[in-house]
Amino acid sequence: MASVRLENLKKTYEGGKSVVNGVDVTIEDKEFVVLVGPSGCGKSTTLRMIAGLEDVTEGKVFIDDKAVNDLPPKDRDIAMVFQNYALYPHMTVFENIAFGLRLRGFPKNEIEKRVREAASILGIEELLDRKPKALSGGQRQRAAIGRAIVRKPKVFLFDEPLSNLDAKLRVQMRTEISRLHQRLETTMIYVTHDQTEAMTMGDKIVVMKDGFAQQIAEPLDLYNHPKNRFVAGFIGSPAMNFFEGTIAGSQNLVFKEQQGSFQMPVPREGKRRLKSYVRKKVIMGLRPEHIHRPGSRLPKGAKVAATVQVVEPMGNEIYTYFSLGKEEKQYTARFDAAVMPIVGKRLDVLFDTSKAHFFNTETEAVI
Amino acid sequence: MVRNKLFISLLVIPSFVILAAVVFYPFVYNVVISFANMNLYKIHDWNLIGFKQYIKIFTEPSQPDFYSVLFKTVIWTFTNVFFHVVIGVSLALMLNQNLKGRSLFRTLLILPWAIPQYIVALTFRGMFNYEYGAINLMITKYLNVPAVEWLKDPVNAFVACIITNVWLGFPFMMVIALGALQSIPQELYEAADMDGAKWYHKLRTITLPLIRPVMIPAITLGVIWTFNNLNIVWLVSNMGEPSDTTHILVSYVYKSAFNYYSFSYAAAISMVIFVILLTFSLMFMKSSRATEPAY
Numbered sequence: 001m002a003s004v005r006l007e008n009l010k011k012t013y014e015g016g017k018s019v020v021n022g023v024d025v026t027i028e029d030k031e032f033v034v035l036v037g038p039s040g041c042g043k044s045t046t047l048r049m050i051a052g053l054e055d056v057t058e059g060k061v062f063i064d065d066k067a068v069n070d071l072p073p074k075d076r077d078i079a080m081v082f083q084n085y086a087l088y089p090h091m092t093v094f095e096n097i098a099f100g101l102r103l104r105g106f107p108k109n110e111i112e113k114r115v116r117e118a119a120s121i122l123g124i125e126e127l128l129d130r131k132p133k134a135l136s137g138g139q140r141q142r143a144a145i146g147r148a149i150v151r152k153p154k155v156f157l158f159d160e161p162l163s164n165l166d167a168k169l170r171v172q173m174r175t176e177i178s179r180l181h182q183r184l185e186t187t188m189i190y191v192t193h194d195q196t197e198a199m200t201m202g203d204k205i206v207v208m209k210d211g212f213a214q215q216i217a218e219p220l221d222l223y224n225h226p227k228n229r230f231v232a233g234f235i236g237s238p239a240m241n242f243f244e245g246t247i248a249g250s251q252n253l254v255f256k257e258q259q260g261s262f263q264m265p266v267p268r269e270g271k272r273r274l275k276s277y278v279r280k281k282v283i284m285g286l287r288p289e290h291i292h293r294p295g296s297r298l299p300k301g302a303k304v305a306a307t308v309q310v311v312e313p314m315g316n317e318i319y320t321y322f323s324l325g326k327e328e329k330q331y332t333a334r335f336d337a338a339v340m341p342i343v344g345k346r347l348d349v350l351f352d353t354s355k356a357h358f359f360n361t362e363t364e365a366v367i
Numbered sequence: 368m369v370r371n372k373l374f375i376s377l378l379v380i381p382s383f384v385i386l387a388a389v390v391f392y393p394f395v396y397n398v399v400i401s402f403a404n405m406n407l408y409k410i411h412d413w414n415l416i417g418f419k420q421y422i423k424i425f426t427e428p429s430q431p432d433f434y435s436v437l438f439k440t441v442i443w444t445f446t447n448v449f450f451h452v453v454i455g456v457s458l459a460l461m462l463n464q465n466l467k468g469r470s471l472f473r474t475l476l477i478l479p480w481a482i483p484q485y486i487v488a489l490t491f492r493g494m495f496n497y498e499y500g501a502i503n504l505m506i507t508k509y510l511n512v513p514a515v516e517w518l519k520d521p522v523n524a525f526v527a528c529i530i531t532n533v534w535l536g537f538p539f540m541m542v543i544a545l546g547a548l549q550s551i552p553q554e555l556y557e558a559a560d561m562d563g564a565k566w567y568h569k570l571r572t573i574t575l576p577l578i579r580p581v582m583i584p585a586i587t588l589g590v591i592w593t594f595n596n597l598n599i600v601w602l603v604s605n606m607g608e609p610s611d612t613t614h615i616l617v618s619y620v621y622k623s624a625f626n627y628y629s630f631s632y633a634a635a636i637s638m639v640i641f642v643i644l645l646t647f648s649l650m651f652m653k654s655s656r657a658t659e660p661a662y
Contacts, residue, residue, distance in 0.1 A: 053557050074563030086554035090576040099572070100562035147558070 002064040002154035010058035021211035034202035042211040079148035080157040087132040094128040158190040229364040241331040261324035264302030283359040290355040291333035301350040401635040407628035420635035440615040455540025480538035488602035491531040521612035547581035
């Protein structure tokens with residue numbers, strides 16, 4: 001069991017391309033931490049630096065308070081599960097799982113015992129004699145995880161392990177990995193671009209963009225209290241709606257949408273912070289679930305005239321895409337599935353103003 | 368449907384005719400004359416004489432002796448292919464690293480393959496010259512070793528042929544191995560690094576098994592080409608000199624047919640070569656499971 005600490009971690013490739021620009025994260029023992037962000041944000045490079053597969057340009061990686069920058073991957077006592085499984089195609093599942101143990105000179109009966117144990121945890125006992133090409137995507141991923149857990153390492157690293165699986169299998173494997181974490185009680189660092197995976201699996205999430213950790217927090221904290229517009233927009237599906245506008249008023253502050261499509265009172269808890277933004281531009285963020293059908297009972301709602309553009313019935317709810325006034329920009333609302341909005345028709349929606357987030361237009365930081 | 372079949376036939380017929388003219392007919396003709404007595408005196412009025420030519424090959428003493436030529440052919444083939452593969456794969460492994468000037472090295476190393484064989488053979492023949500050849504000049508000057516009679520001594524002349532053919536043949540194996548190496552996913556090596564594999568573990572357990580499906584057909588081709596390589600032995604040793612001691616089977620066939628005009632005898636040896644290579648190829652491909660994909 002181990003903690004992992006990254007101190008001002010930087011990676012610059014030959015030619016001066018910077019991909020990680022100073023990441024500071026502490027991952028506690030037995031914690032499941034997810035690095036999430038869009039392509040090119042530096043999350044995989046960060047993971048590979050922890051693994052020792054990439055040299056660190058600047059900063060330090062500590063495992064159990066020991067700096068491991070100069071240690072080769074094999075001496076860091078970590079195991080990694082790769083996106084494309086990285087199973088040796090000419091070896092059976094058994095040989096794949098046993099490979100690391102054989103290299104480390106484990107006795108034959110110990111190898112047999114450990115491989116069978118790992119296979120039983122992952123439910124792949126009957127597949128041990130097969131080669132990877134005879135396995136489905138999910139079975140391959142299980143075999144790859146088997147290869148990682150059989151060594152009983154201090155830290156597990158997962159590099160987008162579910163990206164190659166279909167949607168249904170991805171959900172299944174997601175819960176299996178979470179269950180595995182509970183069972184093994186080991187530190188796990190998981191990289192994904194999928195915010196749903198991050199939200200559902202992580203004890204703690206590190207949201208990354210442009211080589212920086214934008215915010216490090218627990219999933220719900222991240223969702224409810226995003227630090228900036230990027231995090232607010234990245235976490236949550238469908239994504240948060242953003243409206244540009246200005247703050248007006250003196251005592252009772254009001255947010256006025258810049259095209260004049262609507263205005264709404266600023267919630268009481270935001271007034272103090274927004275006072276200095278009077279007559280200044282801000283961005284207001286509102287999640288799709290905080291936009292309601294007309295007639296909903298809201299203590300602090302703002303009625304807004306919208307035109308329905310597209311509807312996506314999901315079964316239990318309906319994603320409704322609408323525009324405001326003559327704007328072409330589309331916004332999203334999540335309505336319950338009771339009544340289907342009619343495309344092209346006007347719909348008065350209610351914005352739950354108490355749930356609004358405000359961001360500085362220049363820094364994009366939350367106000 | 369009928370028109371469609373006719374159209375397909377029309378498309379296939381030209382290639383079939385060409386194949387029949389350049390492959391099937393010569394092959395069948397060769398089989399027929401191997402059972403005949405065609406030679407300089409009986410070019411037109413030859414007769415079928417059954418297995419007599421085959422019996423002659425295997426039982427009657429000849430100059431050079433068939434079995435010693437066959438043995439030399441095996442040595443020639445094995446030694447050449449061995450060095451082609453070892454040098455080719457080693458260079459491919461080096462070129463597969465992040466070397467500076469990699470593309471320059473790659474181009475330079477492919478050069479031997481791009482030069483016509485007869486130019487290489489004649490150049491090497493010149494280089495092996497006792498008095499003025501570059502090789503003797505170098506070994507006497509830099510290694511302080513007496514000059515070697517490369518082309519007058521049977522063993523040395525055969526070694527000279529092998530050196531020439533090794534130089535000519537390694538780029539093919541190098542290019543094939545390089546292609547195979549580049550298709551191995553980098554993640555496999557990274558997974559092995561995490562597992563604590565050293566470079567020789569990775570070579571033995573990842574690289575070699577994964578380039579095998581590509582290398583086995585290349586080696587099979589290499590064996591067939593080398594076994595049948597007339598140019599080098601013929602040109603470097605100057606038609607099997609000294610005294611027909613450097614022959615391999617194909618140069619022996621060529622000399623029998625076009626210097627001694629024993630056409631049927633040469634055709635029968637050709638059939639022996641065909642059977643040897645066919646048997647080898649089938650057995651080698653089957654035993655090495657070359658047709659099974661790795662991924």
